[in-house]
Amino acid sequence: MPTASRDIIVSNSLGLHARPAMQFVDTANRFHSRVTVSKGGEEPYEADGKSVMQMIILAATQGTPLRINADGDDAEAAVNSLAQLFADKFGEE
Amino acid sequence: MEIKKGIGVSPGVVISTAVVLDAENLVVPKRQIAPADVDAEAQRFSAMLAKTLEDRTHLRDDVAARQGDQIAGIFDFHLGILRDKSLIDQILAEIRVRHSTAEYAVSTVMHKYADVFTKMSDRYMSERGKDVHDVERELLRRLIGQNRPDLLHLTSEVVLIAHDMLPSQTAALDRTHVRGFATDAGGRTSHTAIVARAMGIPAVVGLADITAEVNGGDMVILDGNHGVVIINPDEQTITEYRESERRRLKVESDLAALQGLPAQTLDGYLISLQANIEFPEEVDDAIHRGAEGIGLYRTEFLFLAKEREPSEEEHYGAYSDALLRLKKRPLVIRTVDLGADKYTQGRAANPERNPFLGNRSIRMCLHDIPMFKRQLRAIMRASVLGDVRIMFPLISTLMELRQAKMVLNDVMEELEDEGISFNRDIPVGMMIEVPSAAIMATQFAKEVNFFSIGTNDLVQYTLAVDRTNERVAGLFCPGHPAVLELVRDVIRKGTRGNVGVSMCGEMAGEPLYTLLLLGLGLTTFSMNSPDIPEVKRIIRSTTMEHARAVARRVMSFDSERQVMHYLRDETRKIDPEAF
Numbered sequence: 233m234p235t236a237s238r239d240i241i242v243s244n245s246l247g248l249h250a251r252p253a254m255q256f257v258d259t260a261n262r263f264h265s266r267v268t269v270s271k272g273g274e275e276p277y278e279a280d281g282k283s284v285m286q287m288i289i290l291a292a293t294q295g296t297p298l299r300i301n302a303d304g305d306d307a308e309a310a311v312n313s314l315a316q317l318f319a320d321k322f323g324e325e
Numbered sequence: 326m327e328i329k330k331g332i333g334v335s336p337g338v339v340i341s342t343a344v345v346l347d348a349e350n351l352v353v354p355k356r357q358i359a360p361a362d363v364d365a366e367a368q369r370f371s372a373m374l375a376k377t378l379e380d381r382t383h384l385r386d387d388v389a390a391r392q393g394d395q396i397a398g399i400f401d402f403h404l405g406i407l408r409d410k411s412l413i414d415q416i417l418a419e420i421r422v423r424h425s426t427a428e429y430a431v432s433t434v435m436h437k438y439a440d441v442f443t444k445m446s447d448r449y450m451s452e453r454g455k456d457v458h459d460v461e462r463e464l465l466r467r468l469i470g471q472n473r474p475d476l477l478h479l480t481s482e483v484v485l486i487a488h489d490m491l492p493s494q495t496a497a498l499d500r501t502h503v504r505g506f507a508t509d510a511g512g513r514t515s516h517t518a519i520v521a522r523a524m525g526i527p528a529v530v531g532l533a534d535i536t537a538e539v540n541g542g543d544m545v546i547l548d549g550n551h552g553v554v555i556i557n558p559d560e561q562t563i564t565e566y567r568e569s570e571r572r573r574l575k576v577e578s579d580l581a582a583l584q585g586l587p588a589q590t591l592d593g594y595l596i597s598l599q600a601n602i603e604f605p606e607e608v609d610d611a612i613h614r615g616a617e618g619i620g621l622y623r624t625e626f627l628f629l630a631k632e633r634e635p636s637e638e639e640h641y642g643a644y645s646d647a648l649l650r651l652k653k654r655p656l657v658i659r660t661v662d663l664g665a666d667k668y669t670q671g672r673a674a675n676p677e678r679n680p681f682l683g684n685r686s687i688r689m690c691l692h693d694i695p696m697f698k699r700q701l702r703a704i705m706r707a708s709v710l711g712d713v714r715i716m717f718p719l720i721s722t723l724m725e726l727r728q729a730k731m732v733l734n735d736v737m738e739e740l741e742d743e744g745i746s747f748n749r750d751i752p753v754g755m756m757i758e759v760p761s762a763a764i765m766a767t768q769f770a771k772e773v774n775f776f777s778i779g780t781n782d783l784v785q786y787t788l789a790v791d792r793t794n795e796r797v798a799g800l801f802c803p804g805h806p807a808v809l810e811l812v813r814d815v816i817r818k819g820t821r822g823n824v825g826v827s828m829c830g831e832m833a834g835e836p837l838y839t840l841l842l843l844g845l846g847l848t849t850f851s852m853n854s855p856d857i858p859e860v861k862r863i864i865r866s867t868t869m870e871h872a873r874a875v876a877r878r879v880m881s882f883d884s885e886r887q888v889m890h891y892l893r894d895e896t897r898k899i900d901p902e903a904f
Binding site for chain 1: 438445450
């Protein structure tokens with residue numbers, strides 16, 4: 233099964249709060265692949281990228297490094313789309 | 326009789342019976358089910374979830390239709406929770422593997438999330454714990470089959486007393502029966518306060534222990550104008566409030582007659598009455614009550630409703646909505662005036678020790694130019710849609726004003742480069758609400774097109790009184806001679822410098838001060854729209870000559886007591902219905 237992953241840094245000023253988290257989940261749900269988002273550091277956590285509750289638990293404020301992982305036949309495309317959301321700062325700017 | 330003081334977050338007065346919602350955390354008994362019943366229980370949960378999702382979606386659409394997308398946005402996250410497959414799977418596993426009842430499964434799983442959210446250091450994220458709690462309660466209520474005894478099946482008018490109103494509860498209130506509400510918790514900028522204002526229901530929050538003090542069925546007076554709740558009032562107090570309520574209704578009924586009439590003194594001087602608003606939707610009511618325009622559009626709501634910075638498009642959407650409703654009438658947009666409030670202080674890495682003297686309002690904007698520019702761009706883009714004017718709040722030095730104007734110029738140049746049209750001659754004004762600005766009004770007049778006197782902050786900074794602090798609130802008085810001297814000088818200096826002077830603070834809407842302000846030469850008053858008819862009636866009942874005489878006399882007094890007594894007597898002479 234193909235896998236893909238990408239390291240990103242949360243750059244929008246409010247971090248991964250409710251609205252961006254929902255945007256992320258909505259996008260992740262468009263793909264078949266299993267999507268997870270992991271955070272290292274003092275409180276490592278792996279969130280189900282299709283769960284808005286778990287995405288909030290990441291407490292990913294501005295500057296937090298995250299890794300997006302996808303696992304499935306459309307893994308590469310999923311990771312690309314999801315990383316793009318961060319690059320676009322979730323339309324915040 | 327007992328008087329409780331809180332924070333009035335939505336104006337109006339109501340005298341009615343109390344319904345108390347206890348701060349019940351619907352206690353769920355731990356209960357196992359037989360392994361054979363697991364499928365049925367899982368089925369029961371899934372059916373209830375689907376129904377809740379459907380109802381909540383309707384509620385969202387309903388609120389969107391009635392109050393706009395901004396307020397409805399509060400519910401989007403609730404829908405996100407209800408659709409969270411991972412969460413649902415955890416609840417189902419709890420039922421299937423541990424043979425829990427659906428109620429117990431929901432409660433255990435969701436509590437865990439709510440706890441984690443609540444403990445987060447980021448204030449915005451920790452607030453989401455409340456949303457989880459809200460959804461949990463909704464699911465439990467349905468599962469337990471316990472219909473809320475409350476809001477949906479009321480038969481008489483009530484005042485609702487609760488620990489805290491959840492956003493969904495506030496929005497679902499039956500307005501024909503719920504006439505107001507009072508809560509233990511909450512602040513001026515809470516979701517609940519914002520929604521209550523939009524719905525026009527009087528509300529007082531931050532009452533600490535009102536739920537413990539009031540019993541269901543008690544008579545209460547809820548005074549959203551003064552942030553007071555009176556429990557079991559005595560006859561005299563009820564009579565006084567009834568009397569003022571009667572006068573209010575009378576004024577309302579005179580409204581139709583007054584609406585089309587100009588705010589003109591008996592000797593022919595025309596005064597412009599405008600309205601203060603927070604939501605574009607309020608424009609309609611303002612015009613209905615006789616406002617000639619909007620003298621103060623507070624743009625903080627855009628930030629508070631979503632607890633994040635609005636995008637340029639969201640700013641633009643709100644401004645163009647207001648302009649469309651105004652049909653060429655003027656709109657004074659005040660750039661964002663945040664800082665000394667829960668929203669910003671709660672999110673700040675280092676809360677300030679003295680936020681009212683800190684990084685607030687224009688200072689905050691000048692510290693965050695990209696944010697400031699986004700708002701200014703939206704205002705400038707909207708400037709071609711109607712009579713838009715721009716106003717900077719809390720200016721205290723000339724440098725600040727010049728910096729703000731420079732940023733505005735940058736924005737104009739950028740728009741020009743991008744070929745986007747805007748009104749280059751947009752009137753630019755400033756609030757006069759810091760004593761330093763009032764004292765230097767002559768110099769400021771050379772650099773702006775208009776002044777607007779903000780009396781709430783001007784009084785606070787001149788008299789060093791925080792009026793939300795009940796121990797000193799009694800010292801807060803716009804009629805203090807020092808404040809009046811500043812107001813007089815600002816009007817005088819502005820008029821000599823050929824800049825328009827208006828007042829948008831609460832003083833402008835208080836009938837007690839109408840004669841005085843007229844006499845001091847104020848020609849534009851901006852106020853909450855319910856105050857317009859009464860102020861207009863006083864203007865139409867006097868002459869400028871008389872108002873000037875009153876003002877001269879007032880300026881000779883040396884105490885606010887004399888000022889207030891004299892103004893009360895003089896106003897009653899010309900308008901016996903006043904107060």
